[in-house]
Amino acid sequence: MIDMTVVELSRWQFAATAMYHFIFVPLTIGLSVMMAIMESTYVMTGREVWRKATLFWGTLFGVNFAMGVATGIVMEFQFGMNWSYYSHYVGDVFGAPLAIEGLMAFFLEATFIGLFFFGWDRLSKVGHLVVTWLVALGANFSALWILIANGWMQNPVGAKFNPDTMRMEVTDFVAVIFNQVAQAKFVHTVSAGYLCGAVFIFAISSLFLLQQRHVELAKRSMVVAASFGLASALSVVVLGDESGYVATEHQKMKIAAIEASYHTEPAPAPWTVIAIPGPDGGAPSFSIQVPWMGGLITTRSLTQELPGIEELVGRAEDRIREGMVAYDTLQEIRTNPDNAAARARFEEVWPDLGYGLLLKKYRDDVGNATDEEIRMAAEDTVPDVWPLFWTFRIMMGLGFFFIAFFALWFYRASRGWLTTNRPLLWLGFAVLPLPWVAIESGWFIAEFGRQPWVVEGVLPTFYAASGLHFWDLVISLSFFVTLYSILFVIMIMLMVKIIKAGPQDKLFAAEADDQDFVIAALPVTPATKELGS
Amino acid sequence: MSTIPLDYETLRLIWWVLLGVLLIGFAIMGGRDLGVGALLPFAARTDEERRVLLNLVGPTWEGNQVWLILGGGAIFAAFPPLYAVSFSGFYLAMIVILLAFILRPVGFKFRGKIKDVRWRAAWDWALFIGGVVPSLILGVAVGNVLLGAPFHLDDTMRAFYTGNFFMLLMPFALLSGLVSLGMIVTQGAAVIAGRTTGPLAERARTYGTLAGILTIALFALGGLWVALGVDGYAITSAVDGNAAINPLAKAVALTRGGWLANYSHYPWMVAAPVLGFVGLIGAVLGLLARLRLPTLLASSLGIFGIVSTAGLSLFPFLLPSSTVPESSLTLWDASSSHLTLFIMLLVTCFFLPIILAYTAWVFRVMRGTVSTQSLEKNPNAY
Numbered sequence: 001m002i003d004m005t006v007v008e009l010s011r012w013q014f015a016a017t018a019m020y021h022f023i024f025v026p027l028t029i030g031l032s033v034m035m036a037i038m039e040s041t042y043v044m045t046g047r048e049v050w051r052k053a054t055l056f057w058g059t060l061f062g063v064n065f066a067m068g069v070a071t072g073i074v075m076e077f078q079f080g081m082n083w084s085y086y087s088h089y090v091g092d093v094f095g096a097p098l099a100i101e102g103l104m105a106f107f108l109e110a111t112f113i114g115l116f117f118f119g120w121d122r123l124s125k126v127g128h129l130v131v132t133w134l135v136a137l138g139a140n141f142s143a144l145w146i147l148i149a150n151g152w153m154q155n156p157v158g159a160k161f162n163p164d165t166m167r168m169e170v171t172d173f174v175a176v177i178f179n180q181v182a183q184a185k186f187v188h189t190v191s192a193g194y195l196c197g198a199v200f201i202f203a204i205s206s207l208f209l210l211q212q213r214h215v216e217l218a219k220r221s222m223v224v225a226a227s228f229g230l231a232s233a234l235s236v237v238v239l240g241d242e243s244g245y246v247a248t249e250h251q252k253m254k255i256a257a258i259e260a261s262y263h264t265e266p267a268p269a270p271w272t273v274i275a276i277p278g279p280d281g282g283a284p285s286f287s288i289q290v291p292w293m294g295g296l297i298t299t300r301s302l303t304q305e306l307p308g309i310e311e312l313v314g315r316a317e318d319r320i321r322e323g324m325v326a327y328d329t330l331q332e333i334r335t336n337p338d339n340a341a342a343r344a345r346f347e348e349v350w351p352d353l354g355y356g357l358l359l360k361k362y363r364d365d366v367g368n369a370t371d372e373e374i375r376m377a378a379e380d381t382v383p384d385v386w387p388l389f390w391t392f393r394i395m396m397g398l399g400f401f402f403i404a405f406f407a408l409w410f411y412r413a414s415r416g417w418l419t420t421n422r423p424l425l426w427l428g429f430a431v432l433p434l435p436w437v438a439i440e441s442g443w444f445i446a447e448f449g450r451q452p453w454v455v456e457g458v459l460p461t462f463y464a465a466s467g468l469h470f471w472d473l474v475i476s477l478s479f480f481v482t483l484y485s486i487l488f489v490i491m492i493m494l495m496v497k498i499i500k501a502g503p504q505d506k507l508f509a510a511e512a513d514d515q516d517f518v519i520a521a522l523p524v525t526p527a528t529k530e531l532g533s
Numbered sequence: 534m535s536t537i538p539l540d541y542e543t544l545r546l547i548w549w550v551l552l553g554v555l556l557i558g559f560a561i562m563g564g565r566d567l568g569v570g571a572l573l574p575f576a577a578r579t580d581e582e583r584r585v586l587l588n589l590v591g592p593t594w595e596g597n598q599v600w601l602i603l604g605g606g607a608i609f610a611a612f613p614p615l616y617a618v619s620f621s622g623f624y625l626a627m628i629v630i631l632l633a634f635i636l637r638p639v640g641f642k643f644r645g646k647i648k649d650v651r652w653r654a655a656w657d658w659a660l661f662i663g664g665v666v667p668s669l670i671l672g673v674a675v676g677n678v679l680l681g682a683p684f685h686l687d688d689t690m691r692a693f694y695t696g697n698f699f700m701l702l703m704p705f706a707l708l709s710g711l712v713s714l715g716m717i718v719t720q721g722a723a724v725i726a727g728r729t730t731g732p733l734a735e736r737a738r739t740y741g742t743l744a745g746i747l748t749i750a751l752f753a754l755g756g757l758w759v760a761l762g763v764d765g766y767a768i769t770s771a772v773d774g775n776a777a778i779n780p781l782a783k784a785v786a787l788t789r790g791g792w793l794a795n796y797s798h799y800p801w802m803v804a805a806p807v808l809g810f811v812g813l814i815g816a817v818l819g820l821l822a823r824l825r826l827p828t829l830l831a832s833s834l835g836i837f838g839i840v841s842t843a844g845l846s847l848f849p850f851l852l853p854s855s856t857v858p859e860s861s862l863t864l865w866d867a868s869s870s871h872l873t874l875f876i877m878l879l880v881t882c883f884f885l886p887i888i889l890a891y892t893a894w895v896f897r898v899m900r901g902t903v904s905t906q907s908l909e910k911n912p913n914a915y
Contacts, residue, residue, distance in 0.1 A: 062642055063642055063643075063646075065638075065642075066638040066639050066641065066642035066643070067638070067639065069595065069598075069638040070634070070635040070636075070637075070638045070639055071635075072602075073602060073631065073634050073635075074631050074634075074635065076602060076605050076606065076609075077605065077620060077627055077631060079609065079616075079620075080605075080608075080609065080616045080617055080619070080620025080621060081620045081621055081627050081628075082621070084617035084618065084620065084621035084692055085617065085690075085691050085692075086617075087609065087613055087616050087620070088613055088614050088617040088690050088692070091609055091610070091613025091614075091616060091617065092613060092870050092873050093873075095606070095609035095610030095611070095613055095616070095869065095873075096610045096869075096873055096876065096877055098606050098609055098610065099603065099606035099607050099609065099610035099611075099877060099880075100877075100880050101606070102599060102602050102603040102606045103603060103606075103880060103884040103885070103888070104880075104884055106599055106602060107596065107599045107603065107884075107888050108891070110595040110596045110598065110599045111593075111595070111596030111599070111888075111891060111892055111895055112596075112891075112895070113595055113596075114591065114592035114593050114594070114595055114596060114895065114899070115592065115895055115898060115899070117591075117592070118588075118591060118592035118899060118914070119592070119898060119899070122898050122899070123898065162777065162870070164777040164779070165690075165777050165778045165779065165870070166689050166690045167613070167690070169869075169870040169872070169873070170870060170873050170876070171872070173872070173873075173876050334688060466621035466624070466692075467621070467691070467692065467693055468621065468624055472624050472625065475625065475628070476624070476625075476628050479628060479632070483632065483635060487635070487639055490643060491639075491643075494643060494646050494647075497646065497647070498646070
């Protein structure tokens, strides 16, 4: 049987790696595009302040990108290391977008990022601008292919189980690419990255204005950030709604959990603003609801029903019973590959095989499961409701907050009122951590909400793990947590130092205003000369 | 899938070659940066010299490392069972490699940001670890693949690994690790000697010559060991290259020195070890003769020869199993589906030339000797 402690620790490790990686990725995506916009302005207007801005934000981008690379390689390796049965079971479908990401996007980004930093004096203005745009393009394409891969885990289209190879195989690659869940996720996630970049630039620029340093650069950066931020905040909310809408097609359970709707509501369903869990942590004992809204948001109609958790558990139970048949039929095919009758039956029932595998938690011979075990496996299809309910509301609330925030600043920027109100500037700085709260909540909802599935309806998470030992996980988990914590502290420290030092570079400004810290080439001093052995 | 214009067997062979191309690509391109990292504390003595080395590889190392990331991605996409078994089986070794790979990007980026002797020395050692550890461990891994890994598959293709971390450190595997480290240090030295001047270049020549000679000796010793002391694997049942994957459907036999069998079946394969020797000898002579570009080309040729030797000796095996040889993974029974291999081939045929073109362009833009003076001109130098 599968060691559930190892599964749990593997899940913790993957969650930690993925969420840590996703601290850096959205900022990289957002900053790369905004830097490209600023540099375009420089090339068009020829004004040095824009070049200086590109270099300054670029320095912060570089530190962040390094962390993104350091965590990204761990992400790629973790599939095989900790989720080896997953890698075998769906690698035929999942591996391709990951490899294409490398070929099409990451190679582009990683190759040109060197030229972005080192090519200033070797390329023409336009040449360097092209390089910057290519880095931004690479970052965005990267997100596209990763989200195609992830979208397939949420909505596994274009693939079929092959009983001879014991795995899912691609039948329609175009369906995998144009998977509507993947596309909705891509635009939503990329807009969130843009929003993150905009808030980052805006907040630090606000700080500069409060300190009355680098005023010209800060004001210009704020204008770009406010307009870019408003556009991204609007699209992140609109496209987020889109991703909620498509999810109802495929992940009704996730939506039901997010809405804490235990029982099917008659159409049109209300939307629950807040709710308090009942005494056993189950169905809410108190809630405030907006009539009709739920139906409108999730089904785009006033007549369609939104199934509740209890009803979905019932449906899962039916599918588990079908899954037992699929499992038994698969065994027959494995024993006798020439059994044509079994193959014909398997053709009909294979989509429920994954539901049958849910029983593996309780017994090896899935076909002999008792009614009680079937009931328990069906209950397992319910993700934890309340963490999802609240994180969703935090994410959504922040989305609307950012629309209001940037609308206000967009208005103020157009009036030239950027420096006139100090409390507002403080607010502009204080929002700095909020995009990460929203972004990490978003991933939590997407991934935690799909449990117990690693691939929705196809492969249960616990069944996907590698056969590792407890101590393997303890060693690797403590190793990652320690190293990542140290690096995170160092990175924050360096970012603070870079921000304190402010924009400066030897090429364009002869005198540096901070002698303690020099981004540019270091002069050789006696202290640095005698280094090491 | 009769609509796919290439048959399954051919596609499997093509992907085996492409996997080799990616891994050799990493050993040659990434090997430059790993080698420079391994030489960092020794070839460069002052902060100035170390900065020269970091900025020598700084503009291109990130792109070079993608060869490895793509190699991993290609194993996942083209040979998923291999990805599943090797990455989980070598779990703790992978963790050690990851440590090294985490230290590199931050090492490059963070080192120059603070002007403190201890800070910089600490990152110099981090970058040294980041250069030596992957070079060594990836070689140890190849050695273990030649020895066979202790794993088996059940009939649902779930992998069970019965070894532990210390079992990976067998003498032959360590020898492979040293061959790998040696060839990568030679490569790093060729890069340094080719693009710097003065004492830095001189020290790189000394270390590179030593590493090159040592690698030649160890590579020869490795060949002897494979002939006399290592069991080779061979498929003894009929092979159907067009069948659905099923690693359990074959019979496998072990014979001492069996890894050399391919060289008598396909005599042209002897070219690989010959290139390994010729390339490394050329690199050593090039270093001694103070040639620049030819030295690097010879060293790269040597890497190509050595890595190909391992791959060709193993053919058609990808990962033999030492405990249950029938569970061994070969390119015929551990690949992706026909359709996936074909789609991935189309994508690769489209993007690989583009990647090669822009990589060449970036190297051209960044060409030339790196010195302290050239650093002063760049606002973003490390």
